[in-house]
Amino acid sequence: MDQKRKAHQEKEDLDPESTMDGYQCCSGVKGQQSKEDGQQPREAGQQLREAGQRAREAAKQTVGISKIDGSLGQAHSRNLLFTFVSTANNSITELKVMGDKPTKVSKFDRFVIPNQTLSEVFSIDSFVPTVSRLTNLRVLSLVSMGIWGPLPYKIHRLYSLEHLDLSSNFLFGSIPPQISTMERLQTVTLDGNFFNDTVPDWLDSLSNLTFLSLKRNKLKGTFPSSICRIKTLAVLALSQNKISGKLPEMDCLTNLHVLDLGENQLDSELPILPKRLVTVLLSKNSFSGEIPQQYDELVQLQHLDLSFNSDKKAFKNHNL
Template sequence: MANLIFHFCFIFFMVCSGLCQSHFTNSDRGALLAFKSSVRDRYNNLQNWSNSSSICNWSGVTCDSENENERVRILSLAQMGLKGTLPSQIGNLSFLVKLDLSSNNLYGKLPKELFQLQRLETLNLSYNAFGGEIPSSMGNLFTLQHLILGNNSFGGIIPKSISNLSRLETLDLNSNSLQGSIPFDIGRLQHLKILRLSVNKLSGIMPPSISNISSLERLILSLNLLQGYIPIEMNKLTKLKIIYLGGNKLTGQIPRSIGNFIMLQELSLSNNNLQGGIPNEISNLTNVKNIYLDNNQLSGHIPKSIGKLTTLQELSLANNFFEGIIPNEIRSLTNLKIMDLSANQLFGYIPRGIENLTMLQNLNLENNNLEGSIPLEIGNLQQPETLLLSQNKLSEYIPSEIFNISTLKVLSLYDNSLAGSLPSDFGYGLSNLQELYLWGNKLSGRIPNI
């Protein structure tokens, strides 16, 4: 009798297991087919999505290899030209770990069922046309590590529930129409490495709680309406590699604690209302490649310590109130490709050490008070494409060495006090020249044929 009962229970278990397996498989299959029916598949990328084959063999579908029930683990359909909406059945893919629908033409609001996917680690819906508000139920995806919703049409505020996503490493809401302030509780995201909220309409201050995210490597808040000071507390973020705060309404000074960011590679504070000088501590940024401080109200001298930034490739200090001389220490910036110091109040001579900048491609010193002659050494530059020295007080003759820079495309020397005549054959050396500006000088002689 006992054997009979055991045999009956075993058969019952096997039948139920088969039914459960069939149920789960059909549930995932139904969800995928619902998605297929809700989109226009212009390039037939979903052509093999049919009942005649296993869903694990469908394009963009990866199943759980350790699960006999063939549950969908990854749905990756990026850049497939799909157009349509996201159906509610997407919430039935309960084993889904990664959903990547980026770079398509999907639109509409996100279905509430999406936020039932309790195993989801990566949600990438970027470069689509999704709209509406980001629902507070987003905070229910507790396992989420990468939330990427950039380049859509989301509006409203950033929900405070985002701070519930304690495992989050990437938060990218770039290029939407988000308003309101950055949630103060964002500092609770202790594993965050990338915070990208640029190109929105966010206002208010930068919350000091950001300084609690010690793991942060990229802070990208540019092109918003943020006000107030750069928080001094940010000096704790010693792992930062990228800081983009340009295109806001930030005021105050560049904090001296900027020297703490010894791993920093890119710094952009341009197009704000920052005042004061460049702190000497900037010399600690020995890994920095790009510094953009243009279009502010910065003043004082360009610090000599800037010569210690030997990894620097791009330096823009244009449209400020810097004065004094261009420090000769710039000769150490041998990796520099772009230097823009235009529209300041710099005076003195163009330093002869400029010949050391053999990588320089674009030099802009326009609209200052520079005087003296153009140094002969400028002709030793190996690959400049743009040389802009107009609207200064430069005098004497134009060195013939300039006319041998074959890479030069734009040469602008107007509104100076340059004298002498142009060599008759200068067009041969400047074989790639596209733009030449010489008016407002004291040049004489004939205009050569070029």
């Protein structure tokens, strides 16, 4: 299956801009990579033009290379932390970039914001296909980079990906359904963006998913019942969105330890919850009724927050 996907990927056209040189700080481990893999991070880097410039400055201050289950190259500067990991066979498996552009704006009109987003010349449509050439990539983390635009459907080309973190950027629109084909994904973190469509109803296709966090977006609509079919889920965080309506019974999520749905517009009675929950955050919604007797069975529960729900008669006459 992987060979077919790789062959199909090689046939697809890539944006010409994606072949330009990129992060020079990768040169610290160049001798330990194959020629093909050595070119890939440089190509990917150019698509983050502004971040790439900072990376080149940081290359002059490279602090060195250490051996940790492969080769780890790291460059530090005041504005950027760039890390990639290659295994014994010189295959890039992790790409992590931590920037200094947190989303400090409450409103984003899908246009470039000086000193917040990357410039107009940046193209996420070109950058994602370039990164997808790292066919063995398992970890992709691009946090606070000022990346802006809709998340391209081509993200699904990263079929080996297990951990995806695109937090604190300026991504908007919908979360592309093509992600549902990325069956190896274990963690998905898209916090602090501007996604403004509904919560995807295909998330149960990710049968290995243990951690899902979509906090601080503009997601709307009802809570998809398909989430309750993700038996592997341990952490579910959808707080600070605009999710409304009724919560389904959630006791089938037998591995769930953390449930964070605070600061939404949920207006049902409280649902039945999984018995292994440790943390439940449901504050600042519109829940009503009484606390279910079933909550007495949540013997591992350490933190339950039901504060600031709109019904003054809610949750009375019950002591946990």
